Amino acid sequence: MRKMLNPVFSHNHIKNLFPVFVPIAMRVRDIVEKEVRSGAQYVDLTNWTSRAALEYIGQGGLGYSFNALDEKETRNKYSEAIKTLTYVLCLCTPRNQPLMNAKAFTFPTDVRSFTCP
Helix, strand or coil, rough: CCCHHHHHHCCCHHHHHHHHHHHHHHHHHHHHHHHHHHHCCCCHHHHHHHHHHHHHHHHHHCCCCCCCCCCCCCCHHHHHHHHHHHHHHHHHHHEEECCCCCCCCCCCCHHCCCCCC
8 A cells, every 4th residue: 555655745746736735725824814813812723724634635636626715614514524434433443443554554653543532
């Protein structure tokens, strides 16, 4: 699996995705700046970075925009579906068992052994 994914994370491939990523980052910056200038006491960065990640994956990997950064939508159906799937996978994983096959992925030990409470 790692051999299959290595070309996707090569320097040249990431360099070619730069024009896709920059407008998304600028859009997130503009949204956060707008919220701060409007006098918001609290800006939910987790929400916006999560939406940006979905948009990065959509545009960079799939060539499709999920419109995850639409300010009018308080909830994004694709993001909610991924959160639900993650929750269900956590429920299906026996306690103290890794969610990921440690042989297939190279993550720090604390990430490999993550299970939902």
